[in-house]
Amino acid sequence: MNVPLAPAPPITGPLTVKGTAVSLRGIHKSFGAHAALRGVSLDVLPGEFVALLGPSGCGKTTLLRALSGLDRIDDGAVSIDGVDVSRVPVEKRDMGMVFQSYSLFPHLTAAQNVEFGLRMRKVDAARRTARVQEALDMVGLGDRGGRYAHELSGGQQQRVALARALVTRPRVLLLDEPLSALDAKVRVKLREQIRRIQRDLGITTVFVTHDQEEALAVADRVAVMNEGVIEQIGTPEDLYRRPVSPFVADFVGLSNVLDGVAHGGGVEVCGHVLPVLGAPVEGSVQAFVRPEDIVFTDGAGGVDATVVASSFLGSLRRTVVRASDGTLLAVQHDASDRREPDDAVRFRFAGHPVAVRPR
Numbered sequence: 429m430n431v432p433l434a435p436a437p438p439i440t441g442p443l444t445v446k447g448t449a450v451s452l453r454g455i456h457k458s459f460g461a462h463a464a465l466r467g468v469s470l471d472v473l474p475g476e477f478v479a480l481l482g483p484s485g486c487g488k489t490t491l492l493r494a495l496s497g498l499d500r501i502d503d504g505a506v507s508i509d510g511v512d513v514s515r516v517p518v519e520k521r522d523m524g525m526v527f528q529s530y531s532l533f534p535h536l537t538a539a540q541n542v543e544f545g546l547r548m549r550k551v552d553a554a555r556r557t558a559r560v561q562e563a564l565d566m567v568g569l570g571d572r573g574g575r576y577a578h579e580l581s582g583g584q585q586q587r588v589a590l591a592r593a594l595v596t597r598p599r600v601l602l603l604d605e606p607l608s609a610l611d612a613k614v615r616v617k618l619r620e621q622i623r624r625i626q627r628d629l630g631i632t633t634v635f636v637t638h639d640q641e642e643a644l645a646v647a648d649r650v651a652v653m654n655e656g657v658i659e660q661i662g663t664p665e666d667l668y669r670r671p672v673s674p675f676v677a678d679f680v681g682l683s684n685v686l687d688g689v690a691h692g693g694g695v696e697v698c699g700h701v702l703p704v705l706g707a708p709v710e711g712s713v714q715a716f717v718r719p720e721d722i723v724f725t726d727g728a729g730g731v732d733a734t735v736v737a738s739s740f741l742g743s744l745r746r747t748v749v750r751a752s753d754g755t756l757l758a759v760q761h762d763a764s765d766r767r768e769p770d771d772a773v774r775f776r777f778a779g780h781p782v783a784v785r786p787r
C-alpha cells in the first residue's frame with residue numbers, strides 16, 4: 429500500500445536532521461536481458477552511514493538509483509521510515525544526492541548553486557541567505573560563496589555539491605562515488621569531512637564506492653555487492669575478520685590465496701593446520717590468509733623460507749617469501765624489521781580462522 433510520506437521537516441532552524449530508517453526489500457532491476465539487481469534487501473538504520481562496495485558493474489549505482497527513485501524498479505519495495513515509497517517520484521522522496529561528476533551549474537556562483545534547491549522550494553530570501561551561508565560554512569567554504577565552478581578546485585566543487593545536497597535538509601543523503609575524480613590526498617581529507625558532517629547532522633547516508641579502503645575507513649557498515657546481490661553486510665571489522673564467502677575475503681583487504689587441503693574444520697597450508705571460517709569443507713581448497721596473519725619467527729616449528737622481495741609502505745613493510753615447498757606468500761610486518769632479497773627467514777601463521785573455497 430502506498431501511503432503518503434510524512435511532510436518533510438521545515439527548512440528553517442538548524443541543519444541537523446533526525447535520522448531516517450531506509451529499507452529495501454527484494455529489489456529486482458533488469459536492463460534488457462541483464463539482471464543488474466537480483467532480489468536485494470538492505471536495512472539502513474536511522475543516522476547510519478552504509479557503504480555499497482563492489483567491483484565495477486556489480487549493481488551499486490543501480491541500487492542507489494532504485495533507492496533515490498531515479499530509476500523504476502521491476503520488483504520489490506523501498507520504504508522510508510516504514511512508508512512504502514516505491515511509486516513516489518524522485519523529487520518527492522526528499523533525498524540529497526552527490527555524484528561523481530561535480531555537476532555544479534557553471535553559470536551560477538557556489539552560493540547560487542547551494543541556494544537553488546531553496547528557491548525551488550520557495551523559501552524566502554532572508555532565510556535562503558542564512559541557510560546558504562550555514563551550509564557553506566559547514567563544508568568550510570563560507571568565504572567562497574561568490575566563486576564560480578571554474579574558480580574552485582575539484583575538492584571544493586564537491587564540497588559545494590555536498591552543501592547543495594544538504595541545504596534543503598533531506599531525510600537521506602546518497603553519495604555516488606563522490607570522491608573518485610579527486611587525487612588521493614584530497615580524497616582522504618574530503619571523506620573525513622563528509623563523515624564528520626554526516627555524524628554532526630545525524631543524517632542517514634548511503635555511499636557508493638569501489639574503493640575498499642574508503643568504504644572500510646568511513647562506513648558504520650559496508651554492504652559488499654557481487655553480480656547484483658549483497659554478499660555480506662557488516663561492520664568493517666566483520667568483513668575483514670569474518671568474511672562469509674571467498675569473494676568477500678578476496679575483495680576486502682589483501683589476502684594470500686594458498687592451495688591447501690581442508691579436513692575436519694581445519695585447512696592444511698605449508699604443513700600447518702589453520703581453522704576454517706564458516707561451514708566445514710573437505711578436500712582441495714584455496715585458503716585466504718591475510719599478510720598480517722603471517723609472522724616472522726626465530727622459534728622452532730616455523731616454516732623455512734627465502735625472501736623474494738620487500739617493499740617499504742610507510743609504517744609497515746610487505747615482504748614476499750618463498751616457503752620451502754615453493755609457495756609464495758606476502759607477509760606484512762613492522763617497517764623497522766628490514767628484510768633483504770635472498771635472506772633466509774622462518775615464519776608461522778598467527779592462527780586466525782581463514783575463508784576457503786573449493787579448488
Ligand code: ATP
Pocket residue numbers: 459462464482483484485486487488489490491638
Ligand atoms: P561502477 O562501479 O562501474 O559504476 P556499478 O556497480 O555501479 O559499477 P551499475 O552501474 O549499477 O554498476 O551497473 C550494473 C549493471 O547494469 C552493469 O552490467 C551495467 O552495464 C548495467 N547497466 C546499468 N545501467 C544501465 C542502463 N541504463 N542500461 C543498460 N545497462 C545498464
